[in-house]
Amino acid sequence: MADPDRTVRSDELVADRPDDLCRLAITVAIEAGVMLTNAAARLAGGGHLDVSSKSSATDPVSEADRSAEQLIATRLSTARPDDGLLGEEGQDPRTGTSGLTWIVDPLDGTVNFLYGAPTWSVSIACTDASGGLVGVVHDPNRGETFHAVRGGGAWIRGEDGKDLALHCSEVAGLDATLVSTGFAYEPEVRAEQATDIARLLAEVRDIRRAGSAALDLCWTAAGRVDAFLEFALSDWDWAAGVVLVEEAGGRVSHTRRRYAGRELPGVIAGGPAAHDHLAHWLEARP
Numbered sequence: 001m002a003d004p005d006r007t008v009r010s011d012e013l014v015a016d017r018p019d020d021l022c023r024l025a026i027t028v029a030i031e032a033g034v035m036l037t038n039a040a041a042r043l044a045g046g047g048h049l050d051v052s053s054k055s056s057a058t059d060p061v062s063e064a065d066r067s068a069e070q071l072i073a074t075r076l077s078t079a080r081p082d083d084g085l086l087g088e089e090g091q092d093p094r095t096g097t098s099g100l101t102w103i104v105d106p107l108d109g110t111v112n113f114l115y116g117a118p119t120w121s122v123s124i125a126c127t128d129a130s131g132g133l134v135g136v137v138h139d140p141n142r143g144e145t146f147h148a149v150r151g152g153g154a155w156i157r158g159e160d161g162k163d164l165a166l167h168c169s170e171v172a173g174l175d176a177t178l179v180s181t182g183f184a185y186e187p188e189v190r191a192e193q194a195t196d197i198a199r200l201l202a203e204v205r206d207i208r209r210a211g212s213a214a215l216d217l218c219w220t221a222a223g224r225v226d227a228f229l230e231f232a233l234s235d236w237d238w239a240a241g242v243v244l245v246e247e248a249g250g251r252v253s254h255t256r257r258r259y260a261g262r263e264l265p266g267v268i269a270g271g272p273a274a275h276d277h278l279a280h281w282l283e284a285r286p
Helices: 018-044 063-079 110-115 187-201 213-221 235-247 272-283
Strands: 051-053 060-062 084-087 101-108 121-128 131-139 144-149 154-157 163-165 178-181 206-208 227-231 251-259 262-270
Touching: 018 063, 018 101, 018 110, 018 121, 018 131, 018 144, 060 063, 060 110, 063 084, 063 101, 063 121, 084 235, 101 110, 101 213, 101 235, 121 213, 121 235, 131 213, 131 235, 144 213, 144 235, 154 235, 178 213, 187 206, 187 227, 187 251, 213 227, 213 235, 213 262, 227 272, 235 251, 235 262, 251 272, 262 272
Parallel strands: 084 101, 178 206, 178 227
Antiparallel strands: 051 060, 101 121, 121 131, 131 144, 144 154, 154 163, 227 262, 251 262
């Protein structure tokens, strides 16, 4: 657990210690969250943000996404100049020489953000040769910062600065499982995903679609939902969240499924029982 009484500045060099890396990620995520909250307030007040499309008309990116990623990239590069960096919104990928790579989603839930729906987050992960080392997801609207270091458990920090341990839920069967999911941006892929979700809906407790995969995974770690299943994700969508699920006692697996003639990557996550129930269900689908 990162010590809440010790802070790390993002304008000075930070050592390789995982706890220090986690503190750095928390500091930077919160700073980006403030920037985004201010942008959201301007938008709600009638202000304008430049918005364009990426993979499809339903996949927007705004100047807020790009500005937040620039801030995060600058802070991380200043504190950790030898690390690699992978971001969603146009930053040139940096390989680095330290063996560590930061994977950043500066604004996960852009559609929610643009509509004024308060379900979006800042996601920052640090990986090494063994996978996820640090995962931090900051939710500015709820004042919650989820954080985890490999081998150190998963935690949620509220506005009071106190850390509470996270634990995945336990379920008896698929019919008792509350599943969080999301959909791809391409219409033809969505249409086939909808068929799968309709079948799943008949066999689980219910389905939730919040619009931020990073928060979905955090809520899985916190037991707010029992499991998570989504396809057509990129590394930045799940890199931080899977560290939290695993450190909260959960299980994560990466799978692939054919949609619209393409093999798309997917993530299954949850407490061990919920994960296994969902994985077995998926394996049995044609």
